[in-house]
Amino acid sequence: MIRVKWVFKTKLNLDGSICKHKARLVVRGYAQQYGVDYQETFAPVARYDTIRLLFIYEEQLDGVVAPGKEDYVYLLRKTLYGLKQAPRAWYETMDKHLTKLGFVRSQSEATLYVKTDDVQLLIVSLYVDDMLVTGNQPGLIQSFKDEMNKVFETTDLGVMTYFLGMEVMQSCSRIFICQQKYAMDMLKKFKMEDCKPVSTPMITNEKLSKDDSFEKIDEGLYRSLIGSLLYLTTSRPDILFDVSVLSKYMHSPSEKHFSAAKRVLRYIKGTIALGVQFSKSAEGDLKLLGYSNSD
Known part of the structure; x- marks a missing residue:
């Protein structure tokens, strides 16, 4: 029992x-x-x-x-x-139903489903009991919603504006994603809402190490801060490298590590509205671009 x-x-x-x-x-x-x-x-x-x-x-x-x-x-x-x-039982239920509706599950992402032919395209992504739906025809999307409502009790939230802590702004030519509200809540959580902003997330040429000469701090507090920053990197790739460096010291953080992490918060305070923008190309086709840098 x-x-x-x-x-x-x-x-x-x-x-x-x-x-x-x-x-x-x-x-x-x-x-x-x-x-x-x-x-x-x-x-x-x-x-x-x-x-x-x-x-x-x-x-x-x-x-x-x-x-x-x-x-x-x-x-x-x-x-x-x-x-x-x-969670496993729910996923299995959704998997069977989407397959029944003619969707094909991605081989590389188990929660991504695609239904397509020569003209129509419908894509569904699952996140536990939340579902993102997109396609090239509004009528196709509505038909899918109607089919889902026949089996499940659903709530249609319309065009996506907020999802998993991300704010989403859409137009005909672009999609902008940021986490401004999440960032403000994070600053309040760590009592940094009134901090002085800085222009860079880390000090130039600063070297962090496992030097034991600095006073140790509460591991739980440091891990909580780094975890919060890691989630923010969803829409803030500009802090990804710095947070990655700071995450190396979660097992034994010192005051120096904590000070460096708080500097990232100060940088966020001054750049809180930044995010990631996906723009439609002038040619109208989809191009995948990648950038890299030498180590």
Whole structure:
């Protein structure tokens, strides 16, 4: 028998205002035992295995106990949030359904599906229970949404403006992605919202090392900061090299390393609106460009 609980969450709009309040019933999956309650939990990246769903017993939740059946338990017939095998079961369900609709799964990215012919193109990308859809014909996209609504209860959020902490601005000729709100929240988290901006993320010719002569700092704090910076590199490739260097010292950070990391925050403060822009070429065709530099 596995206990359950309610998880309450407030979803915010891009401007920080309240979008809606959500209540979700979840299973306390940490109580599951491997080999007894579940077998496979792998969420796909490149390969797939067959999963067998187990029936899990859970106790009745406070407030929804059936009168006269207080000592009864529920038999869970499908996966619920919190089970270790839930992400895997959900992916398998989506994979089967998209395949049934005629999509072909990418061989290199297990969550990317493509449906195409000589004229039409439809691309679907999965991120757990979120889905990004794009295509070359609006009617084709709408038909896909209608097909999904026949099987799943979905919410259409329209043209993408915010996803996984990224702000997305679209026009006919470009797509601009930034993480301005995320960056501001990060500055507040590390009490750097009032810091003085700098023009470069690191000091020229500064050499970081594992020198033990500097005072050590809390590893948890340093790792949290570097982890936050790594997520920001999604739309800020200009700090990727610096954050990569700083990440080498997460096992034993010193005051010097922490000071260098805070300088990256000061750089972000002065360049908070920067991001990545994808522009349509004048020729109208798709060109893949790559840049490299000698070490």
